[in-house]
Amino acid sequence: MTRPKILILGAGYGGLITSKSLEKLLKSGEADVTLINKHDYHYLTTQLIKTGAGTAADRQIAISIPELINSDKTHFLKAAVSSVDIENQEVHLEGGNTIPYDYLLIALGFEVDTYGIPGVKENAFQIRSFRSSKAIYHHIIKQFNLYKEDSDPSRLTFVVAGGGFTGIEMLGELADGLPNLCKQYDIPFEKVRIIAVEAAPSVIPFFPKQSIQYATFVLEKRNIELLTGRKMLECTPEKIRLENNIDIPTRTLIWSCGVKGNTIVQNWGLPIEKGKIPVDACLRVKNMNNVFSIGDCSLFMKDEKNALPPTAQVALQQAPICAKNIVATLRGETLKPFEYHHKGSVASIGLMAAVGKVGNFRLSGLFGAFMKQVIEARYLFNLGGPALIIKQHFGVSREPV
Ligand code: FAD
Structure with missing residues (x-):
């Protein structure tokens, strides 16, 4: 019997953490997992401002995907997705290749909204x-x-x-x-x-x-x-x-x-609301059992009127639940509804200042900046343990690359 194929589109916060969660959840030989991303590196979107201003080295922001995944459990494919054929359960890549799937996760992220302002x-x-x-x-x-x-x-x-x-x-x-x-x-x-x-x-x-x-x-x-x-x-x-x-x-x-949500998903025959893919409480695309979507390209309603915002925090909380629900679907078990817990938000203003709130605490100044670093380091720790933090975060200069 052929193994079920799980295909993950996008190795941003949502897609990458889902694939890493699946590595832990799936039994050996239970399914084939393929992660597809445009580039062979995962970038820290929340830190792209530093790349723009030249205040961080490339290696602090972009991390090789093959180094982050277990290649015995996840197959990584560097390719740009051009479309998804929902009826025939296959994904089309730029260059003409087609990849079949049994379970699909769409985590293709965001696009910048220019609101039609001329120029x-x-x-x-x-x-x-x-x-x-x-x-x-x-x-x-x-x-x-x-x-x-x-x-x-x-x-x-x-x-x-x-x-x-x-x-x-x-x-x-x-x-x-x-x-x-x-x-x-x-x-x-x-x-x-x-x-x-x-x-x-x-x-x-x-x-x-x-x-x-x-x-x-x-x-x-x-x-x-x-x-x-x-x-x-x-x-x-x-x-x-x-x-x-x-x-x-x-x-x-x-x-x-x-x-706004990645506009590439608009013409794939998926339901689209407010430019994004609406998902149910278990992160499945509305009215579909084997297609999931998380992160900025998806629309998750936290109540009747309000959707969750497009943040890394949301994508990162959705990813492990999405992985669990993909596995539950595959095993014919009960799915778990996603619940979002807002932990706060901190905006840096350069290296030495930040402003925001974590839990009930309002943060500012140098302490806020320190907390911002802690939040970023925590993500790296979850991704690749202390070795990754040391490699990416500390001991590397802030000289422009
Ligand atoms: P992304 O991280 O955008 O990942 C999508 C992935 O899909 C990318 O790897 C991309 O290359 C890939 N992809 C796209 N199209 C294709 C294609 N056709 N084929 C193959 N691959 C494709 N959120 C916070 O919670 N806290 C913060 O402090 C914060 N700061 C931010 C600062 C900045 C400068 C920006 C821009 C955003 C910030 N956000 C923050 C928002 C956060 O970064 C996003 O919500 C988050 O990146 C969404 O994760 P995602 O997995 O949905 O998408």
Whole structure:
């Protein structure tokens, strides 16, 4: 008898942790597990801001997938998924290959939402993947080089659109990273402008008042210009336009205004709600018994009106339950409903400050920054034990790569 085939699409937080949970749950020879991902590395999406600003080495952010999985239990395939044929239970890959499945997990993550603002899709940089973040850093270096030739101030004007969680993290990393580049290129830091554009009246508007005040204080202290209460209307390669005809000459707009589910899943004959794949309480795609979806490409309703947010925290909590439910389906056992427990959120503002809440404790300052490091280290520990933390986290320089 052939073994059942479990196929996992995407090795982000959701897909990778599901495959690692399956390694523990499945008995030897019970099923064949294949993990498919576009690249042969897993990147720490929550740390991509550092790749963008050049404040972390590549090896701290991108980790080889074959090193993270047990190749006796999980087969890894580096390939880009182009479509899924639900009726015939097969996945089509770019290049023409087809992979059959009995049980499928779709964990293909997010895409950046540009809300149709003219020029943003074409000209703005996105913190979406390791490659797109690396492109930000390469572009910044190019601007420093070109500034040495033409002294055009727009080359040293770096704008982050969106003063939310990711936006302030990106601003903090730029404030950490750009002074080093100034030294390297012998350019006074005073020539650099770091600007935040946010439509809401403040940065991190959904945080408590004290956190907003603290984040504002830290960002301003680091000479970041906060243009809050201003909507961005347009972006060209040389400038951005805000409401009231305010133009800011810049060659670098980093777009950080929101995400949506990966649009690739839209035409696969799956149910789609709010651009995502709706799942039931057990993380199965609605009305399907052998197709699961977790993380940012899925829609899990926590009550009648509200969906869970697209966060790593959600994907990481869903993954082990999803693995259990795939195994339960395969064995004909009862499935377990997923319950989300919010543990808090902490946004870093560079290496030395952070703001947020863990449990009932409001965090800020250096202690907040320390807790952010602890959260990241905990993930690495779960992924590859202390050896991975040592390799990825400590003892490695923050010099740009
Ligand atoms: P992803 O992590 O996006 O993984 C999807 C995987 O699928 C990727 O490996 C991708 O390469 C692969 N893939 C995509 N398309 C294809 C294809 N066609 N074929 C093959 N492979 C494909 N959340 C928090 O909880 N806390 C934080 O502090 C936090 N900080 C963040 C900071 C930043 C800068 C960003 C961008 C996000 C942050 N988030 C945070 C959100 C969090 O990163 C996401 O919610 C999380 O990555 C979702 O996990 P996922 O597994 O659904 O998708």
